[in-house]
Amino acid sequence: MKPNGSLSWIKDESDPKLRGWEEFYRNRWQHDKIVRSTHGVNCTGSCSWQIYVKDGIVTWEMQALDYPSLQAGLPPYEPRGCQRGISFSWYLYSPLRVKYPYARGALLDLWKKARAEHSDPVAAWKSLVENPEARTRWQRARGKGGFRRVAWDEALELVAASCIYTIQKHGPDRIAGFSPIPAMSMISYASGARLLQLMGGVSLSFYDWYCDLPPASPETWGEQTDVHESADWYNAKLLAVVGSNLNMTRTPDCHFAAEARHNGSKMWVFAPDFSQVSKYADEWVSINAGQDGAWWMAVNHVLLKEFHHEKKVPYFLDYAKKYTDAPYLVELREVEGVFQPGQLLRAKRLEKYQEVENGDWKFLMWDEAEGRPKMPMGSSGFRWGSEPGKWNLILKDGVDSSDIRPQLTFLDNHDGIIQVRLDDFAEGKTLRRGVPVKQLETACGERLTVTTVYDLLMAQYGVSRGLEGDYPAGYDDEARTFTPAWAEKYTGIGRDVLIRFAREWGHTAELTQGKCLIIIGAGVNHWYHNNLMYRAGIHALMFCGCVGVNGGGLAHYVGQEKLAPMESWAAIAFARDWMPAVRLQNAPSWHYVHTDQWRYERDFTDYHTVPVRQVRDSLAHGHTMDLQARAVRSGWLPFYPQFNRNPLEVVKDAEAAGATDPEAVVGYAVDQIKSGNLKFSVEDPDAAENWPRVWFIWRGNALMASAKGHEYFLKHYLGTHTNALAEDMARDAAKEVKWHEQAPQAKMDLVVDLNFRMDTSALYSDIVLPAATWYEKADLNSTDMHSFIHPLSAAVPPCWESKSDWQIFRSIARKFSELAAKHLPGPVRDLVAVPLAHDTPAEIAQPDLKDWRRGEIAAIPGVTMPGLKVVTRDYKNLYNQFISFGPAVRTTGLGAHGTHYDIADFYDEALRDRPTVAWEGKEYPSLFEDEQVCDTILRFASVTNGELAYRSYQGIETKVGLPLVQLAEKGRSVRTSYKELQAKPLRLLNSPMWSGLIENGRAYSPFTYNTELLVPWRTLTGRQHFYLDHPVYIQFGEHLPTYKPKPLPTEYADLRFTREEGRSIMLNYLTPHGKWHIHSTYGDNQRMTTLSRGVEPFWINERDAAEIGVVDNDWVEIYNDHGVVVTRAAVSARIPRGISIQYHSPERTYSVPVSPLRGYRRAGGHNSLTRTRLKPNLMVGGYGQFTFHFNYWGPTGCNRDTHILVRKLPELRW
């Protein structure tokens, strides 16, 4: 043994032989190749990664560091990439990898037998699927093992045959596909979507279905979601982090928040649990779960009182006048002797404006200089009118061009004070509060009482301003909405904290011109009334001029995505280069209806509080299905299948009846619909002719991670075992749809899953096709977390028998066309029903609530009912179309979000200098190879082709009448290729499709385009909306910001049929995004399971756990009407009493024992305990920003209000 003296251990290089062994580790580090790629689904991090290859094997990954730098004074983006991303390489060679095509054995046996009997594959499929015994045989086996390897050709033939059969027998709109978050691997998403749209199939949305769409965003801004790139957090001086766990869910961005703090920004974190991000907080507000709405309502009370009414901060008031609907006039209507707020006053009602074009869609402000109403430009009426150059935010009258000085309030200039009825949903009562009004006369001599949106907001938020009525006496008035003391009852947070917060907010915004930022996420957005909670927070931003400035605004991060090169991508993904109409379905409605989850509830008013007094014919009552049916027939929402007949047959019938041109076919169909001969499928979803039949799932876990009501999916889609025990309840409640005593099970004939890992969806599918991983293919990736675009690249070729998604769907297309040559040889005509669409003139289709079915208005396709389009399909050439960039875009140009530009010259250039394909005597730019698709997208998108950005601005200039092309001058010569992206990340160009300005390294902040260049928001008034005057919103009491109580567990029907077994406790069951997975991906790999606890544990408060005798790491059984989960408990005081957390999202594929409570069957995953419930007022359409767009507008798949019982697992069995 050596002496313990100093330095004896230091070995210098002068004795190098002793150090020769060091090559032991040097050899490990040495590698052969580094390739740039990223991770292609669900995670929106969009991190650039270096994939290391050694001996032809991917060994590990490290983050790339070469992001272009932003402007001086902002921290850099490097490195980006988290614990999940860096564990991905495990999958490539793991035992969980799907290396070969698999088929369910029961199906494969039947198929082989049928093929032996039928030389024609379509005939073989027909023989199986029309034989109930055979069909049931493979359906019952779903999820129960018995996979068999199958040759690619055999698998492709079976899948193609099922599609041909389904198109012939039922119609193409019975074939559906689901794949989430296109931005993360956009070519892979596009592959399946393109095949489906060429067929006439249905693409299902994900953003609303995941409940990640914040409906308050379209409500307020007419925008799906548009948020700050994470570097812009650094510009914020007050960070309010609300229901968003940055460490967990925004791991590579979190440092911007941490770094902002060291630059003097203050950070408030709102979370019921001591969430991971709370460690960064200056103040952790341990708010009661789901009560964020109450908090922000009271914050607005303080802001309005102190900063608006008392201090009259000029910046705040100017902002409200210029950029919001606050000064607009609202009509007060007298109902039963009481005034209540109605719709915005329409310009055409007044004599001066009665002749203006689209006068129902132009609105009025009171001009304080001239003392009369004036009609500012920028509203939807101007957007869709014939006069160019008037869709802007300049405060001038649209008729006489006189200046407008908007009067926000009539407080000091009124014709009277009127008591207006408002709702207090918390207490279930109505209030009357004084509001200053003006009296006007309409063109036809009717007397009108109007006030401003601003005055109504003052009344609603309870700022009395000396007016009479049920106004609170002060901040300490607990009884009246919406004081700090009132909020305390719901939030559990002292009023002093709230007042202090509101004052810090107001002061910071005043001093910095709006640099207050709300970072918000699923912790708020997944509640049933999320739109109200969000709106309240948004109002605090709008009151203080925080939207459309760097460092200020609403930064919503959950499932958000930004497919930056949208125009060209959408053309390819939805085959718009070939097809003039597409079938895009909002998944929440589709699953709610087709999985029969609607059958397990009664009236939505059981849990959704609406105003007590309702007008006759109000839609604010009854069963959600009734509104769903109404939404479809009025063209508000899509629904597929469309009709109870094959749409190809409908056209044939029309032709037989003498309809030759498309108009006549549509006319025939309208007559058939009106007469009831042709029925909407949604009105009888359980009839066999209305079922979806074939389902493609790729890049997602549609049967588990995102399947709210997973057990009902198993039952009604798959026909396999379910652990649900809820019973039908809708028998007499749902009036607009046909009731079947027995709900059908096993609607799906075939479920096809493309996957690189055996996840729950793969395990339950009929055919599993081996997909290349994200390190094995070319693709593109973009995000809203930063402003770069990244490639996915093949570090190694697709392993074993796997193929890229593009190659797989291309192969299916080829096989499909081969079979179609025999079965569907000639062009066929398809009648496609489409909903009224956002960013089209359909935004001004339905000024009032009229139902053609009840004879209140004529049935006009595309106006009062769904649009109907005749589309010609060439099935035998479907494969050729798939691999060719079609000619339609050359003629029509490209665009998105209302933009448009021509591309003919670039199309022709591509024919000259890019690979092409030729068939039937014509040549097209090739989309055969994945990389060719990448290049086509990059070449034709405005964010990657500067000339096209320039043209796109030119197009908007005409509409707006203000100079915009200067935004594209600098980048006009930029062109981008896939190879260049592999070399280095590229920062996007300014584009009018997006609302943030990013030149010179400026951080992307949404709506800076609107505030700085006066381009309107895509809303009714063109301004940001405080007030939502859709008649259905008024019926539901959500025209004004408000607070609605959380649905109660009893009425919400999670525990109606469940009996409490043993020592159980009822808890609210929350499933926030977790640390060890992105949805279910990564969570099952050996790295993540090791760093967690080998299961997705059930987090429970220590005192709640003690009540049921549970200690840390005990197995627990969690159950309700919908299903059961068995996992282990993580016991911590970090979780408050009354709630529990199981992080989204576990798989049933590993470490799940059986459940004693449900007959010792395999327990489920988190979605075994949830169920879909749609919020009906989010279904309206054809009205400004309340107009459908895929992934953009519609009800969402909320799940936070779920309740469960939990007990200690009596017996562990596998």
Added chain:
Amino acid sequence: MDVRMQISMVFHLDKCIGCHTCSIACKNIWTDRKGAEYMWWNNVETKPGTGFPTLWEDQSKYHGGWEVENGKLRLKSTGKTRTIFNIYHNPSMPTMDDYYEPWTYDYQHLFNAPEGPDQPTARPLSMVTGKPIDIEAGPNWDDDLGGSPVYAANDPNLAELTPEQRLQLSSVERLVFFYFPRICNHCLNPSCVAACPSGALYKRGEDGIVLLDQRRCRGWRACVAACPYKKVFYNWNTGKSEKCILCFPRLETGQAPACFHSCVGRIRYLGAILYDAERIEEVAKRPNEELVEAHRSLILDPYDPAVIAAARRGGLHDSVIEAAQKSPVYKFVKVWKIALPPHIEFRTLPMLFYVPPMSPVMASKNGDTVSHTSEDLFHDIDQSRVPLKFLANLFGAGNEVMVRYALRKQKAVRWYRRAVTVGDVEMELAQRMLREADCSVEEAEAIYRLTSLCTFEDRFVIPPMHREEALQMLEDPLEHKQGAGFGFLAAPRRGL
């Protein structure tokens, strides 16, 4: 003066996300193989918590590090009561229970299960025995488990807190945790090296990296016992112990170690430190309360002409001296004094330093209503949820003074930047706070910039390793260029 260069490190705990990306970067490259499954050269702990291996900080259990006895430094693990006979059985050695039994799952069952009445699932299997396992522990078992009665409450650093203070930590008013990432500290006075009976451990002369020779090691595991941070691990497959190598193959090629590179919270800094090797023993023997300051005094001013002259005499390359001058670690540790060593009382003189974290303001509860007591925009250090005493036990050998100093300076910088960027704080007040925190405006700007705006090159200043000079001692670098890589790789052999 014997001037040596040491690659040293700072982890800024206020920025740490607790994401473990660092851990996996390391695992992927270095310990993803048989016998090494359970090794986490880099791990991240939730504090308060018991860590990995469990309760590693408790030297009454593990007997790691050094003690001073009769004016002499002795290894605790081989002190008076423990003799060389412990070489065959060391009772203070961590067992598999203190680590965990690594596991995987029977994933193939999902593909191979025959059709049955119920859904198959992949059961957990031990990676040691291959048999089904009931998972009872993992390398990160108490992750985010703040306020757990089982784990957090057993944190050894809570020992000197009053029962009342300890209780508070798990109630809403004080509920709190932060993250504590750990790698080998590449100590100046490494007890692992001193303990090795085979002389397999050494500290590299050129950069101070502590390495374990995979040829010489005979698997006695004295190093495992002696390291008070439990950062040496025994590979049961090769029969050799292994430890963090600070990614020397990357450092030698000018790249940051993998865990540093991958730190997405951007909390890590790395750079050269010049120190006086002659004073190590003297410093390591100082009383607890003097240790932090004495340790800091070992670090030499790289601009001091006398130091430069001595460094040159000792054979340090000019480029290395320049790197030491640019070292971010030097600034954090020596100039600003806001980075502190972990458990300096173990006396190994760790060369990894931590900026202690801030935490949210305390709250009080009245019935069901929670309120915060903060009067100011940014609350006072004594109102933070993490008790100062707890941090002092981790980073100050129990001495609160150093920790208070570090936190106070961070706060003052925040006040100052607030005054600059918003203006709701009077600049005069901000400057007074800076003065009270022993910080000039220039220093505040520098701290702010290196904390918030730092680039990769700011965080990692890697001294040139001059491999050509090292190789030259063995062979002609030109010949090396021509022949590098030719030859046969051999697997490590058990024994010698």
